[in-house]
Amino acid sequence: MHQVMIVDDEPLIREGLRTIIDWEEHGFQVATVAADALEALRKLSEAVPRLMIVDIRMPGMDGLQLLRTVREQCRPCPKFLILSGHADFEYARTALQLKVDGYLLKPIDEDDLIQHLERIRQSLQEERTEATGRWGREHAIQRLVSGEAEGMPEQADPGWLTYEIVLVRPLERGEPDASAVSRIKRRMIESFETANEGIVFSAEPYLGVMLKETMNRPSAASKVYRRISEACEEREFDATAGGTVAMLSDAGRSFERARELMKRRFLFAGGGIVTAEPELPSIPADEDSCSAPELEEKLYLALDAANAELAAEALRGLGALWLAAGASEQELKTGFTTRLSATLSKLAQSRPEAREFVQSLNSELASISSETRYELLLARLISICAKVADRLRIAGAGPDLQVQKMIELIHRNSADNLKLEALAEALGYSSSYLGKLFKSATGDYFNTYLDKVRIQKAKEMLCKGMKVYQVAEQVGYANVDYFHAKFRKYVGESPVAYRKNAAQSR
CATH class of the missing domain: 3.30.70.270 (Reverse transcriptase/Diguanylate cyclase domain)
Known part of the structure; x- marks a missing residue:
């Protein structure tokens, strides 16, 4: 039996339609009735009607609005018979444009209703037959592509x-x-x-x-x-x-x-049907021997030096490395988010003047997981880096300014594995030129200046009573013996002796 819902704001019409004919004789059953469109929508999921008989004029949402709403919400969509009075010509014309399945004038004629029901029942039967055949073909193809081709019916081919x-x-x-x-x-x-x-x-x-x-x-x-x-x-x-x-x-x-x-x-770039493996981004020639940690360090130094272009290069290099290693979409998103988040945290600590701004970018960084294309993901990351660089960029240019930038970078990042070549790249100069510039301005070679900054920080930590191996690690010397040698060279005594003398002089 096909379920029917009757929707009319007049109780006499609702009850009259229930009894006007023998519904079951024609293949239908009145499942429920509703006094208005909102009640009909509430009952829709429970009744699941295959036919709705709807009054065209009702308070609030009218019958045509109900029809449109049901068609948007229901699959399969029920058939519609529209009820109207003689004065509802404009409504009727709209109903015809909406391709309703029948139009009944009040008072309802019994024979007219039966003719509509017979036609609708035939239509529902044809749809069921077609759907059953379509489902059979679909099921056969699903079995075929999953490797279960044996026993497929001939009609599926x-x-x-x-x-x-x-x-x-x-x-x-x-x-x-x-x-x-x-x-x-x-x-x-x-x-x-x-x-x-x-x-x-x-x-x-x-x-x-x-x-x-x-x-x-x-x-x-x-x-x-x-x-x-x-x-x-x-x-x-x-x-x-x-x-x-x-x-x-x-x-x-x-x-x-x-x-x-x-x-x-x-x-994939989108915009077409893909028929071949996508070409992976190539690793730049000057970075093909770089490891992920080296590229992460390059990313940090580039941002600290306000070099957005170099930061973008580092991001592309990281992505190319991970893709070459077979990283999945989720692994790429996690890798980029983790690395850039760590870089932003480090910048927030070393650059207090921009801390609030840098930290504000974390929410934008978290949202990149919603990107559906690799190139769009990379563009979002590069955009974040550009915002950081814009905020940290020092106005002006020239050799004196570059040396000042180098000095600031060294003092902020002396515990890292700093190299003149990496700083020169971040600042956009050749390492040989920048090395001479630095020596001329400070009187020290780059490595000597870096050692002096580290040893000065080591002296401050030793005065606080820290252990020698802890100090060595925190100022950037992985080898304690090497730290001892450097400390004695610049201070004239061992770290232990310096700490002891400092304690006695307090």
């Missing part, structure tokens, strides 16, 4: 000359919208199956199309992409094709190829 599987994944910036995916699938069925150009099937988490024609010609590929795009209703999506096969039994190979390509979807 459309008898085409070629077959090719295309997989589609609508992209979301949050949790997948199941209702949107369902709508997209229905639109794809309408587009491909009505034109007899393919059979649509579900292959979680993707939608699939088994195509009748090969996409070897650009025009064919463009047509398929356009059909998918229209079905996706302006929603961004990825699509991959597994290549043409000559026999239905080989469609599983096309499916597997499309699925393998889909695993790299994060690297």
